Amino acid sequence: MRLHRNLTFAVIDSIRDIFNEGVYADKAVEKALKRDKRWGARDRKFVAETIYDIVRWNRLYAEIAEVKVPYDRDNIWRLFSVWCILRGIALPDWNQIGDVPERRIKGRFAELSKTRKFRESIPDWMDELCEKELGNEVWTKEIAALNEQAKVILRTNTLNISKELLQKKLRAENVITEFVPNHPDALVLPERANVFKTEAFHNGFFEVQDASSQLVAAYLDVKPGMKVVDTCAGAGGKTLHLSALMKNKGQVIAMDIYESKLRKLKVRAKRNKAHNIDLRVIDSTKPIKKLHGKADRVLIDAPCSGLGVIRRNPDSKWKLQPEFIDNIKKVQQDVLQQYSKMVKPGGKMVYATCSILPSENQDQVNNFLTSEAGKDFTFVKDKKVLAQISGFDGFYMALLEKKQA
């Protein structure tokens, strides 16, 4: 592989933005890819994958390169050189690249790879917390799985098309997909492609959504005609799925504390031709109180650490802080306490997170069930999805039922 100067410069600038300016990796990649319209698919792949690689393996590469955040330009070139050597890519004869001690880099890599926190490139606190909660064996395998590159998964929008026809339409647009066992609406791309450019996307035939995430709406056991509340809807990945499972009949009330997220959901709902969605911003306790005892189904897709989706957001390894997890756990219990009141007698509720930590998952559900608000609910079932077993994102979902009055 021959390195191209302008592609490499785009990578270097992005690494600076991510680590020195706190820019999110996906935003930095988006900006980098806009730099030159003439870049082809292979150039874009190089830029995106190299940025993500250096972010994912940051701690390991920084130890080898002996550099620390904030990085000066020279530091970033050293990180890049480590990436090249470990990938077996010949270094070009550029001024920015100084003397690179190839043998020493490979020696340090072999030595550091013996210790999990370096090998898997994770902060000490994260390694300790996850080992404590999951145990040594499960965590060792899980973090290795979470460091793999995420696959691109589509969810067929069954309001507008069947999975089989979508697959054909995408093939006609040179996007090859395969079915995913046990995920009825999912298609996986064996080769990454920019699916957002396809006509099929603009026609509302699919959404990009991880296979594990696609299990959540189905877990809520919705039926056409029901009144369903999606309490932490965000930009609506699961709201749109609920609407499709309900065949556009009944009502999905999508709520979030951020109006800006619900605005994005509005755009997506229009493209999806999902007409049974109403949006409500949670700006006081009023919108919740109005729905007390009224909903057939309530989904709480709770804010969480996101430790199950590190594949998609490798920079969360560096941005996440233990204090954030402590705080978000309080929010998780609070939303369970408050939003469960919207379930009507005999109705059902799903609590879900994209975390793999028991303290954000089954412990929260158990705490809820033993509290005053939870005494009217019975536990039906739960599902713990680990990346090492599923091959997809880590997720948790629990189904609870409110007793009849």
Ligand SMILES: C[S@@+](CC[C@H](N)C(=O)[O-])C[C@H]1O[C@@H](n2cnc3c(N)ncnc32)[C@H](O)[C@@H]1O
């Ligand atoms: C895991 S994300 C939701 C993802 C979304 N359901 C989807 O499928 O695309 C959690 C969401 O909860 C929202 N949130 C945080 N605190 C909340 C609260 N107290 N009440 C309602 N929503 C909240 C966040 O803004 C965020 O959009």
